Amino acid sequence: MAETIESVLNTISSFIWGPWLLIPLLLGTGLYLTIRLGGIQFLKLGAGLRLGLLRRKDEGSDGDISQFQALTTALAATVGTGNIVGVATAIGIGGPGALFWMWVTGLLGMASKYAEAFLGVRYRSKDSAGEQNGGPQMYLERGIKGPLGKILATSFAIFTVLACFGIGNMTQGNSIAANLERSFTIPTWVTGVALTIFAMLVLVGGIKSIGRVTAGFVPVMIVFYVLGALYILIANIVDVPAALGLIFADAFTGSAAVGGFTGSVLIIAIQYGVARGIFSNESGMGSAAIAAAAAQTSHPVRQGLVSMTQTFIDTIIVVTMTGLVIVTTGAYAFVDDNGEQIPASLMTGEAFTHGLPGEWGHWVVTIALAMFAFSTILGWSYYGERNIEKLFGRRVVVPFRVFFSLVVFVGCTTPLGAVWAFSDVMNGLMALPNLIGLIILSGLIVRETKFYMKNDPKLVATTAQVDAFMKGQPGWHEWRYHEKNLTS
Secondary structure, three states, X not given: OHHHHHHHHHHHHHHHOOOOOHHHHHHHHHHHHHHHOOOHHHXXXXXXXXXXXXXXXXXXXXXXEOHHHHHHHHHHXXXXXXXXXXHHHHHHHXXXXXXXXXXXXXXXXXXXXXXXXXXXXXXXXXXXXXXXXXXXXXXXXXXOOOHHHHHHHHHHHHHHHHHHHHHHHHHHHHHHHHHHHHHHOOOHHHHHHHHHHHHHHHHOOHHHHHHHHHHHHHHHHHHHHHHHHHHHHXXXXXXXXXXXXXXXXXXXXXXXXXXXXXXXXXXXXXXXXXXXXXXXXXXXXXXXXHHHOOEOOOOHHHHHHHHHHHHHHHHHHHHHHHHXXXXXXXXXXXXXXXXXXXXXXXXXXXXXXXXXXXXHHHHHHHHHHHHHHHXXXXXXXXXXXXXXXXXXXXXXXXXXXXXXXXXXXXXXXXOOHHHHHHHHHHHHHHXXXXXXXXXXXXXXXXXXXXXXXXXXXXXXXXXXXXXXXXXXXXXXXXXXXXXXXXXX
């Protein structure tokens, strides 16, 4: 029975993430928004990094956490197993050229991430506890009037709650427990107990607690991993140009079967590059808009710019480090004793072990995977919390936090064959209503972005100055003072 369920889920996942549904919709939406917004992700990347990493919050503005904490919370949810195992899967099946398509997905996805974060802040409101609440479950209903908006918003909320227990919980815990057992012989139940306790200590405090933890934890874990990768690339610097050449050439030709390496054609390279790219950075899925909505920001444009840097950091920096290490060391073509390609779950570890002295490489990947996966649990808890509140009200939030923490133990100690396939399906179904909403609401996004940029082109306006030039604009007074729901 379990095998049948897993087979059915894999079939559904293959269709959803195949070349006829999500891949063209994701790339098409990203390209469409890139054109309509005038390449905002390229022109304003520096400003977004400055706002998020240096300025960090807009003084005198509403919000539960700083812009920096909103960014690190979103990064916590996205920088996970996808940056280690997901990249290896894409390259292992799609060839080195899949990394190129992950870059394309990331660059176009920055426009999608900007748009959904903009809408998350634009249509946010305060809940009964006085906390900011926003995301696709809010802006799809408030921005798109009538039954369509309600259907899209409710669908997103349902799929997100289901997805948070899969990709945001059990699969992450399972990866941590399996790797710690393999590397340090720590029993899975011990890891399960420890993670459950740590998760509960953080999650019961809500978004402010999550924001404080991720603000300190996420930068450390990213720097730790990137430094390990940089050491390998510097040590093998003479091989990097050839690796880059292979990636670009393979992106348009596909790879022929060599030894134990699974052969692929162009469509497979694109399919796995895009699918794993979205799995890693979540651009277009709408999840990061939930964290963005809690930020202390004086205008939706500003948080949109901060949020789009999350995709840049996740894909253009972290994913690139993993991919280049795998290709430079040749780990994508490593074979086992039977002459078969090593599994993706081991590929990144083998690449780091080959590139770093002694056992350091294996330890770096195991520790990084544990940190990445635990941070994902924290970020996705908040995504699930906001959407279960949408469906059942504020009264279920605290019980959800406790239950979510307990489910981590189940993930650590139970085989999860069908859960991985279920997670892929739910992630894809999350993206569909959100992408439809981004296209429908693109006119509002473009119009309000252009107006803001016209009045604050250097993004240095104070909250008072923003209030002054936004006075009288549609929906501004309601957004600023939360007098009533926004209207378009």
